[in-house]
Amino acid sequence: MNDSKLPVLFVTSEAYPLVKTGGLGDVSYALPNALRQLGVDARLLLPGYSEVLEQLSLVEVHENIKLYPLQEPIRLLVGTMPGGITPVYVIECPELYERDGGPYQDSSGNEWPDNGLRFGILSKVAALFGDHKLLFKPEIIHCNDWQAGLVPAFLKFNAKPRAKTVMSIHNMAYQGLFPEKLIDLFGLPPESFSMFGLEYYGKVSFLKAGLYYADWITTVSPTYADSIQTAEYGCGLEGLLTQRNQHLTGIVNGIDTNAWNPKTDAYLSHSYTSKNLQVKTRNTQFLRSKLKLSHSKQAPLIGMITRLTEQKGIDLVLPIIPNIINTGAQLAILGSGDQDLENSLLELAALYPKKISVTIGYNEELSHQIEAGANIFLMPSKFEPCGLNQMYSMCYGTIPIVRRTGGLADTVIDASPENIKNKTATGFVFETQSSAELLSCVQRALQSFREKKTWRQLQINGMKRDFSWHTSAKQYVSVYESLME
Numbered sequence: 001m002n003d004s005k006l007p008v009l010f011v012t013s014e015a016y017p018l019v020k021t022g023g024l025g026d027v028s029y030a031l032p033n034a035l036r037q038l039g040v041d042a043r044l045l046l047p048g049y050s051e052v053l054e055q056l057s058l059v060e061v062h063e064n065i066k067l068y069p070l071q072e073p074i075r076l077l078v079g080t081m082p083g084g085i086t087p088v089y090v091i092e093c094p095e096l097y098e099r100d101g102g103p104y105q106d107s108s109g110n111e112w113p114d115n116g117l118r119f120g121i122l123s124k125v126a127a128l129f130g131d132h133k134l135l136f137k138p139e140i141i142h143c144n145d146w147q148a149g150l151v152p153a154f155l156k157f158n159a160k161p162r163a164k165t166v167m168s169i170h171n172m173a174y175q176g177l178f179p180e181k182l183i184d185l186f187g188l189p190p191e192s193f194s195m196f197g198l199e200y201y202g203k204v205s206f207l208k209a210g211l212y213y214a215d216w217i218t219t220v221s222p223t224y225a226d227s228i229q230t231a232e233y234g235c236g237l238e239g240l241l242t243q244r245n246q247h248l249t250g251i252v253n254g255i256d257t258n259a260w261n262p263k264t265d266a267y268l269s270h271s272y273t274s275k276n277l278q279v280k281t282r283n284t285q286f287l288r289s290k291l292k293l294s295h296s297k298q299a300p301l302i303g304m305i306t307r308l309t310e311q312k313g314i315d316l317v318l319p320i321i322p323n324i325i326n327t328g329a330q331l332a333i334l335g336s337g338d339q340d341l342e343n344s345l346l347e348l349a350a351l352y353p354k355k356i357s358v359t360i361g362y363n364e365e366l367s368h369q370i371e372a373g374a375n376i377f378l379m380p381s382k383f384e385p386c387g388l389n390q391m392y393s394m395c396y397g398t399i400p401i402v403r404r405t406g407g408l409a410d411t412v413i414d415a416s417p418e419n420i421k422n423k424t425a426t427g428f429v430f431e432t433q434s435s436a437e438l439l440s441c442v443q444r445a446l447q448s449f450r451e452k453k454t455w456r457q458l459q460i461n462g463m464k465r466d467f468s469w470h471t472s473a474k475q476y477v478s479v480y481e482s483l484m485e
Contacts, residue, residue: 005041006480008032009089009138009163011126013119013147015044017082018052019103023253023388024145024170030256032086034473040480043136044081044088045129047097047122052090055082061089061135067124068185076125076134089136091125116178119147119206120186127154130163140480142166146176149210150186153198156213157189164483166476167214169207171385172228172235176206200236211240215483217248218476220386221407225250233383249479252410253386254469260371260392267368272397274463277456280372280397287373290366291357293330300329300449302442303374303398305367305389308337308345313380313403313433315341320439321348321356327446331356332370334363371396376445380430380438384408390427394462399455400427401445403438411467415448415458426462 014020015028028044035042046052058077066073075092091097096118101107104115112118126148128134130141141163143151152165182204183193193199198209211217219225227233229242241248258264262280263273269286272279281297288295302324306312318341324331333345333356342360349358359366371377377393379402386407390400394412402408412427419425428448430441448454 005039006140006477006484007041007136007138008035008043008140008142008480009045009126009129009136010042010142010144011045011122011148011151012144013047013122014103015046015081015088018046018055019049021102021104022170023386026256027170027253028144029081029084030254030469031473031476033081033084034254034469035476036085037470038473038477040477042086043138044086045122045126046088046090047103047118048077048090048092049103050098053092053098056080056088056090058090065125065128067121068187071121074121074125091122093121096121115176116182116204116206117185119176120150120182123148123150123206124154124186126151127158130155130165131158131160132162138163139484140164140166142168142476143210143214144168145170146174146205146207146210149176149206149208150198151210152213152215153188153192153209154186157192164215165210165213166216166218166479166483167210169211169217169219169228169385172207172233172237175200175208175235175237177203178206180204208237208240211237211244215247216479217241217244218479219248219250221252221410222250223409224385224406227383227406249475250410251472251475251479252407252467253388254472255388255391255395255467257395257468260368260395262372262396265368265372267365268372269369272372274397274460277397277459283369283372284375287332287369288330290369291332291359292354293332293357294354296328296330298328300375300446301373302329302331302376302378303370304331304333304335304378305370306333306335306379308335308341310338311382312337313382313438314338314345316380316433316435316438317378318344318348319435320442323439324442325352325355327443329376329442329446332374333357334359334361334366334370336360336362371398374398375449376401376442378442379403379408381405381408382433387411391465391467394426394465395467397459397463399445399448399458399462401438401441402427402429403433404429404431413461415444415454420454420457423457423461425458426465427458
C-alpha cells in the first residue's frame with residue numbers, strides 16, 4: 001500500500017453486481033471506485049453471502065477469528081470487485097450468511113430473526129480493522145445504513161480507537177431495532193444502553209448508535225440533511241440529528257455516466273448528444289411504436305419509471321391523468337408496487353388506448369428507452385432522499401417535473417422566468433403534495449414544450465450538468481480530510 005494514500009474501509013451490507021436490493025448496492029460499487037480514482041485507498045467489507053462467494057475469486061487473509069464465546073470462528077477473505085479496481089474483504093461465516101433468500105429476508109419475505117447478530121458481526125469485524133488489529137489499517141471507516149451502525153459504538157468504547165468513523169444514511173426509515181440482550185452479547189458497556197447512546201424505546205437501535213457515536217454523519221442530499229432534522233422526515237431521531245447538525249453533511253449521489261449516456265447507450269435505437277438533439281425524436285417515435293401509442297409530432301410524451309407507492313406520489317398523479325390526456329399529451333409508465341395503484345393505472349390505460357401505456361414490472365432496457373424517448377419525466381415524490389431518475393432524465397435531454405423535496409430540490413432548477421433568462425433552468429418544480437399544484441406544474445411544462453427555443457435551451461442546460469460520481473467523491477474526500485486534521 002502506498003502510505004501517502006488515505007486508507008478507507010467502506011462497510012456495507014450490499015454491493016452491485018454481487019448483491020443488490022436497492023440504491024445502497026449501486027453506491028457501494030460506484031463510490032469506492034470513484035474514490036480510488038481520486039487516489040484514496042478505498043476497500044470494501046461485505047458479509048459472505050452465498051452469491052458473493054460464488055462470484056468472487058477470494059484468498060484467505062485471516063483465519064479463525066474468534067469474536068464471541070458461543071460464536072463460530074470466522075474467516076476473512078479478500079478479492080477484487082468485478083470489473084473494477086476495488087479490493088473487497090468478505091466475512092466467511094456459513095451459519096450467518098450462506099442461506100437461501102436475500103441479504104435481510106428469507107425467500108418468503110420475512111426478516112431473518114438473527115439479523116441483529118448477522119450485522120452486529122459485520123460491525124464488529126469493521127471495528128477490528130478500525131483498531132488496526134488486521135492487515136489493512138484504515139484511517140477512516142465509512143459505515144452505511146443501520147447494518148454498519150454499531151461500528152462507531154464499538155470503536156467509541158475501545159481504549160484507543162485508531163480510525164475515525166463516517167456514518168452515511170441512505171434511508172432514515174430503516175433503523176435496525178433489536179432486543180437489549182445484544183448489548184451483553186457484543187460486550188458493549190451497560191451505559192451505552194441509554195437515551196444518550198444507542199437505546200431507542202427499550203430496544204437497541206443500530207442506526208441511532210451510528211448517528212450518536214460517529215465522528216461525522218452524511219446523507220444523500222443537502223435538502224434531505226435538513227429534512228431529517230424535522231418530525232416529518234426524522235423518523236423519531238430528528239432531535240439527535242438537530243443536536244449533531246454541525247457534524248452532518250448532505251452529498252448528492254452520483255450516477256453511472258457510463259451506463260446512462262445517450263451517446264453510448266446500447267439500449268437506444270438512435271444515439272445522440274446535446275449537439276444533435278433532433279435525433280432524440282427518433283427515439284420518441286421508436287418508443288411510441290414499441291408501446292403502441294399513436295404517432296404525433298405535436299403530442300408531448302410524458303414518462304414515469306417508479307415504484308408504485310404513495311411515497312412516490314402516484315396518488316397525486318391518478319386524479320389528474322384525464323386532464324393531462326385532454327391537453328393532447330401521452331403517458332408511458334413503467335413500475336410495480338401497490339396492487340390497487342397498479343390496477344388503477346391499468347384501468348386508465350384501457351380507457352385511453354394509444355394515449356397511455358402502462359408496463360407493470362421492471363425492465364432495464366425499457367427504462368433506458370423511456371428516458372431517451374420521453375419529452376418530459378414525471379417524479380412527484382412525497383419524499384426522495386436523493387433520487388436518480390431526475391438526473392438520468394437531464395442527461396438524456398428529457399425535462400423533469402419534480403416536487404421540491406430531498407435530492408429533487410438539490411438537482412433540478414425550476415424554469416422560472418429568471419432562471420430561463422440566465423440559462424440555469426433544467427426542469428419544473430412544484431411545492432406541495434397537491435394534485436392541483438402538480439397539474440398546474442405539468443401545464444407550465446406543456447406550455448414551454450410548445451416554445452421550441454426555450455425547450456431546447458432547457459434540454460441543453462440539463463445535458464451540461466455533471467452528475468458523475470467523481471463530483472460526489474471529491475466531497476467525501478473533503479469530509480475524510482477534515483476528520484484527519
